[in-house]
Amino acid sequence: MKSRFLIFVGLMMGLSLIAVSLEAVDTVPPLPSRFSDANIDEVPDFQKHVVPLLSRLGCNGRACHGSFQGRGDFRLSLFGYDFAADFKELNDPDSPRIDTADSEDSLLLTMPTDADIHGGGKRFDPAGWEYRVLHNWIQGGAAFDGDNVAKLTRLEISPTEIQFSATGEAEQLTVVAVWQDGLREDVTPLVRFTTNDDVIAAVDENGLITAGSGTGDTHVVVAYDKAVVPIPVLRAVGKLAGRRYPKVETPTRVDELVVEKLRKLGIVPAALSTDAEFLRRLSLDLTGTLPTATAVEDFLADTSKDKRSKKIDALLETPAYAAWWATKLCDFTGNNDQQLTNTSPVRNAPGEIWYRWIEQRLAKNMPYDELAAGIILATSRKPNQSYVDYCKEMTELHGDDRDHKISQMETMPYYWARREFRNPPERAISFAYAFMGIRIQCAQCHKHPFDVWSKQDFAEFSSFFSGVVFGNTPVGEDRTVYQNMLKDLGISKLRGGELRRELTNKIRAGETVPFPMLYTRAPRKVDENGRSSGSPLQEASILGGNVVRFERGQDVREPLMQWLRSKENPYFAKAFVNRVWANYFNVGIVDPPDDLSLANPPSNAALLDYLTQGFLDHDFDIKWLQREIINSRTYQLSWQTNETNQADDRNFSHQVPRRLPAEVTVDAIAMATASDQEAQRLHAEMKGRAISIASSSERFLQGNNSATFGLMVFGRSTRESSCECDRSDDPTLLQTVYLQNDQDVYRLLDRRNTGWLYQVSQENKWAMTGVGRANNSSNSTSKKPPANYAQLMQSLEKRIAYSRKQGNAALVKSLQERRRMYVQRFGPPNSADQEEPVEDNSNDENIVRRVLGADEIVKQAYLRTLSRYPNEQELAKCVKYINESEDTINGVRGVLWALLNTKEFVVNH
């Protein structure tokens, strides 16, 4: 596992960084031992020694000279990889930090050795090796040749993997740099060491790793020059690691790979989940939808052996599957309505097209690379299509039968239209996040601290995105066509907002209007400040790797797409596989899922490689990937832990309770409170479902209306900033307040016709009375009916029958309304008989009365909220609550309310 991963690292970088055991053949000893001799005359190297030493001394840290403002008018590149800039700064003619004529007087030596004048305190001793290294470099002429930067071939790190067994154990790392010219040097004291979890392993600046109090596994990351290498550190949880590990079922390859890792750690996986747990979890994870009460009962009653995989197959074909995953793809591709304002004469249409376009293709199971290509290589106009024809086509798209027309669209151009993602660096960041699962924004300003990319790499990568333009007006000859169209529409004098409003009116009136469009041009060079210069670019490298030569007239995105979908690409398939995995396990195999960097290695590289390879071998078949993951026993494990796996949160030894995503929560409340029929409908069609809402943005969610308030409260992704963190699954006070006491929840509980409470009241002929009704006002409180109530109602019935016979529909309606009001206020006239069917139960003195059918009602309430039957105590408590309620329907309401507010409801488990 180890060597496989590192070879992969090497391929990625075009270097070969292989950690092998240290053979001390001709290896130059480390600086401290060489420079312990006060009379040494060796002249150290700027790149190999001086800059890494300044790093070790903390000089180029963010709080010190590495800050973008510098400190004391002296600025070094953060993390010290910009050798030329650092060299220039040291030699700044206005305030030189080095003095080769009188080396001891160099500020580089005098400042950091004097605590009184140096704002950062004393950094090293004049008698120490650090001083001698810097001094000899200055005395030797302070040389640096920017044109001949030395190339690091690899780092050899020993040991390659560390296993601890007790707190306080320690292990020393040794790091040897192997340069292209064959020179080998022990650079351990010059390396930057960081730990990914100091509870398991702490590391000091000399590379000494100490076992902390925690068990499990993590990595210590070694960074020197351009290289970043993680070293796994592992400490078994109990005594069961290795040979003593019990026999564990591993029916699938995924299970084998997961358990292989667990065996090393001595972690025993949880038991299999129950059928009820499985169904609820699967429906919520795969389709974003709570199962109906009937579906739960059917599934529990099914005795066939393969009912779980049959259920998976069935759910993959539901409209909710496509709707939910379209929401997820809209999240990471950034479908944000604010970014899309003024990109179409029809407001909100771009975001809806974006969502629907993806949803339709997910339903058809279009391969992921094709789907991504439809976004990445999007164009507005078909080849040879005239501007006018394009505008006609777009105008028609916004007319009737939009769904069908969207299904005909080969590509979806709005990804490139977003207003704040039109300059190349912002596009590069959002593209890397969406399609590669990496965060390259660090490299915009300094060498990436957790990966190999430099500022230069970032700038070159950005230049790929300077060749795509989304504009309101066409270029070239079409500009005249555009202006003529406006003239023909009689609105050529209008500008800005007024023009947009008129265009909207015209298209509503069925007229063909000009549409904004996407086109490509030759890419321009983008400099380190993100500006693209005038001359077309000949070639650029993709993040320091493949160099792409541009040909005239070629769409610059094509080589990029080719590179992405090639089998060797280290990011594209992997990032998607990892995101899908994270959907089912709370964490990715790499976590966070948008941070596939060298310093953030996968918790189980073999597993990620297996799934990625399979995804590629199956030609990016998304449903294959879903099945492969959720048919595993690993996915179907219980959330209940044992002694060995209770602390595990990254090796998938049990399911992790996690809060439902915002859309899923909002839908689940609506589903749980819906009548049987309405629940069926919510499964069959996506209309009115939160998982089918296209738009999102911070502003959209602030709307404070019923459609968005719940989504805001539960943290729907704002899709603002190319980060998984735009979505929040954290619990908050407002969420609890919402579930317990918000008008939305009350409204759903008490809705007429489509609500379950209403259904219960109808079936049992109980009045929908009681407190907590959303639409009630002062008249809702149950009042004593008038003495002649029964008579009054009887005559009302008679009048209704009579009016109906007369064909006076209006009167019938008004009389029925009056009857409804009476019933609402006083209950049905015979409610005394219906509502209190008292049965004498002399065996139990506590129960003063018993509501018929309360058992069944409670069962139904459990099925529709928690997707399981209540146990005996739960059943008894709920029945008692209903029996003791003065108003029966209000008792049922209280039970449903309580179930909606259990953690079990809003936590997937």
Added chain:
Amino acid sequence: MTIHKTCDGVRRRDFLQIGATGIAGVNLAGYLSMAQADELAASQGKNAIFVNLPGGPSHMDTFDLKPDAPVEFRGTFNPIKTNVAGIEISEHLPKLAQCADKYVVLRGVSHTLGAHRLGSEYVNTGNRPLASLEYPGYGAVVTKELTQSSKIADVPPFVAIPRSAQQAGFLGVQYAPLNTGATPRPGQPFSVRGVTLGNGLTVNEVTKRQNLLTDLDTVFKKAEQNNQLLKGMNEFDKQARAMITSKAAREAFDINREPESYAKKFGTTPFGMSCLLATRLVGAGVKFVTVSYGGWDTHRDNFTTLKTRQLPAFDQGLAALFTGLAEKGLLESTVVYVTGEFGRTPKINTRTAEGGRDHYPRCMFMLLAGGGIQGGQVIGKSDAKATAPADAGISPDDVAATFYQAMGIDHTKEYHSGTGRPITIVRNGTPIKQAFA
């Protein structure tokens, strides 16, 4: 849980431990903030009210009049004297003129973002907006810094009347405001979604339901100790119950409980009633209240709009807010911050007969009061036609730093965004010393 790293490779939860003597040695930023510590310790602000004026109020017609400027600039309003010698403001702000000793007028505040949304983000966060980052609003930062999540409070820490441009940004939704959604109306009961019981529900009924919930919510009991999520949800459950059934929470929003003599100063406009509610909430322990009062986008008919619609309510409501807080003894502990997203063009446009003023971020006004800020002074100055600051100018960042200093919050403190990027609370600001002198 997710591990977030800063660019220095320091993980978020390590940050406090490492402090000044960690692997990176002495942390200079730490030194600098120590120098500030005295000033922060002297701060008196405990709560804050932020009055946002979306649309961008005209500075030249309110707090920065130029009676000697040419007629196409000056407009039709005249200055009047205030109760502080040497300070003059618009004749349509007579009540505010009578309490000018309570607040500081900042003139020549200047920035470059002339679009509503961007300008609004700037003045509501104290940081120039970035595409790749959503800065938290003042209220979210104050909530994070000045409340303890473990403490059960029965009033929410951050309330927006009726809603706010200040969002939680990268800090996360737990620091988002509770929106009232509406403004209170005179003589009518006022309730807030989720917090106060509506729908005929009684405390008794809710308590019964909550008891049933306690009985039923037991499945995760054993797992709760080892699970942050479940533990957190339990905490929030306790807090929510306290809030929903609490008399204090209900009464905090009930402006009818204010004495008539106090309430009537605020008038009966939505803005006045919002100010009344804001003072009441602060008195009840709410940390941060935003009041939004729009309608300032006077591209047309600037003078009529201001004179008849905007300024009378503004004058009465805000003056009552200052004097009301003082009367209750709350002005010392409550920082008040008043601003729109920009000023308006000094030169009057001629698109309509009367003329209007357009967006103008280069020169604007803001007001600050309370929490140790010394009222009765003007800080900063604009040039003869109010087209630019006459001196170096004041940036929104400087005002932000000043605000945080008044609240005892170190504005140089670092947070980490979701991607682990280190972000200081205010990136570029320096507190305005004169405000406290």
